[in-house]
Amino acid sequence: MSFFSTRMLAASAFALMAAAPLHAKTFVYCSEGSPEGFDPAPYTAGTTFDASGHAVYNRLVQFKPGTTEIEPALAESWEVSEDGLTYTFHLRQGVKFHSNDKFTPSRDFNADDVIFTFERQAKADHPWHEYIPGITYEYYSSMEMDKLIKSIEKVDDHTVKFTLNQPEAPFLANVAMPFVSIVSKEYADALETAGTKEDLNNAPIGTGPFKFVAYQKDAVIRYQKNADYWGEAPKIDDLVFAITPDASVRLQKLKAGECHLMPYPAPADLAEIKADPNLKLDEQAGLNVGYLAYNTTVAPFDKPEVRKALNMAMDKKALVEAVYQGSAEVAKNPIPPTMWSYNNAIEDDKYDPEAAKKMLEDAGVKDLTMEVWAMPVQRPYMPNARRAAEMIQSDFAKVGVKVEIISYEWGEYLKKSMEEGRKGAVILGWTGDNGDPDNFLSVLLSCAAATPGGANRAFWCNQGFSDLLAKAKASSDHDERVKLYEEAQVIFKQEAPWATLAHSTQYVPMAKNVTGFVQSPLGDYTFESVDLTE
């Protein structure tokens, strides 16, 4: 998009706004960063999904607010074939796409839009595959949708049939993720005719609760309520994202009434927020885990009893207190307690330095010196990895294990920590994408993920464990899946490829007069249900 057309867009958006002055109910969200663009498909950042996927678009199915349960969205209903290979979606009728000054839809949402949404990402020769030079579809490939989907057929205008290569229970949850937000084929055709394909990424047209109005780079995004929304219409008239990268400044803005709600407060500010009579603090367990992954292919960490002993040497309660300042709970399983199939019967390793020392001696470990890797960045699941590594260092010293703390630049850290034969243990974590246990267990602990390009940083390949996951993935019987995952967690605990550290809490500070905000366990920020009381 040229510099001038950005201005034209802003100018025309202004004309649109001039006709409709700012309404009484303008809701301002102090977002933490700038979106990478407004087409949700090519990007991976939550910041981008909040600004595009959740505000402007819908998916075939969606997560029920505040949960990871699947509910109908643009698909009213669906059937899964007996063998789990065919999914038939019946599309909602009468759903309107937004319009802007350059485009007014002539038809309602239909099957063509669904097929367009998926095919542009799936087919390298599709005219919209690389509609902007250098654009790639990271989520589509990392969720292995390309390997999974065999074909997509239009049965009629309101029915779409997906055929898979193998049965895959998490498929529905994948289809609820922002990267497959349904875009308008008619809009794409219009842009192609006008020769402004890149506007799919600059001026999004969706079916979602809010219409995109204008974006001033790195400063402000403006939306208007979609009056034709197929679901329950938003209660606010205008939605504004005020981009505010610094957490302390976000809080000052909230306190000054310059915005109504903010994400990611600094842990150090929580006490002040709680004490402020004009603010509310919403909290919810996040769908995440912070862990320390041993390299199970390198001696002496190839012995489960050594890993177990080190886990017992760790005072996790003190660690969580110091690192998360109380805004987390100690983790015993690799999946968080809010996730279905969480095995609560499992007992965590007791903190017992004496017993740990003895176990290490019995395993023949003497004068061990090991590396502990500390991430250089903050993540919701790990606010201060350096501090965590120091706590582990002092705990391990008590059982005679010397720890050297290592850190690299973030990109290097991710790369080197996945290099075979890596020494020592790595602090890292994960935040769920779609609420399915498979999205934790397979991604982080399966044999397939223990290869280059995977994310199994323990290099732990346990055939029994991986078989359970494969079986659960192919089953469409929910109860059976629960059993299989519970069993897998038992094996995980016995083998101890990780020290599970913590599940952190998500905090959302907001003004007192904000009502109806529903926190998402997946860390999404959505505003169709918020309201402002006087």
Next chain:
Amino acid sequence: MLRFILKKLLYLVPTMIGITLVAFGFIRLLPGDPVLLMAGERGVSPERYAQIAAQLGYDKPVWQQYFHYLGNLLQGDLGNSLVTKKPVLAEFLALFPATVELGLVAIVLATLIGVPVGVIAAIKRGSWFDQISMTGALIGFSMPIFWWGLLLIILFSGVLGWTPVSGRISLMYFFPSVTGFMLIDSLLSGQEGAFASALSHLILPSIVLATIPLAVIARQTRSAMLEVMGEDYVRTAKAKGLSPRRVIGVHALRNAMIPVITTIGLQIGVLMAGAILTETIFSWPGIGKWMIDSISRRDYPVVQSGLLLIAAIVMIVNLIVDLTYGLINPRIRHK
């Protein structure tokens, strides 16, 4: 004079080529890889990695990449951002006015306060005013911008509620960007109160950004004044019985300002550096914040071309300063 300008402009060419090398090398010397950062915790398979690297041309030897970049530059193509996929030049032009506006207000503020403070400190050398202002300048010069900005926000926006916390204008106002300068655009919009809002949003960030140049200008003015006041012609003027006001204002100040103007010109680079932190604190959508974001994302094209554009602007400003220096200083006439 014309020859002098042409010669200076010719010198710019090798300098610019040097800068392309430095900027191109700097971002690649930093550990980190844009492709890995894009993938994050989820990882990327070796095949996929190779595919993306090939697409971006990062699989070729570095020298080839450099010459490819240089070739594109000569055709006026500064490349596209890896993240937003937009042309670097368009992004630069969209964000640049915000930085210029903040920088101009800051430098004007620093000059209007710094010069009088320096002059008074020189005249009243050794007085309490001299001591306090020079100590203040030292503190201001070593002020950590991040902390200073946050402190002002907490005090003036938080406790007192006098100024807005961050941004360029209240979200109530919405009008098309005509010039990119919020002060001008808000006047053009004709919306009531828009200009006042834009002005109030400028107060804190411009104070923060002006702090270091103000300290430098005040100290420089003081020492230039002291030097001039010891010169023969000033003593002569005093001996002739001219009023102190005339001595200081006409004879001393005019000559003392020559090095001070150079100093003010050289603050442009300092301002650019300060803008990075100031813009980040005040959510000011300008070049500094854009550079910081792009460096942390290892957005190679943005960093290398952005640095090149910034360097070009700083050098052109310095050239203009050089020329004015020749105009105001009769002792240096460019042959």
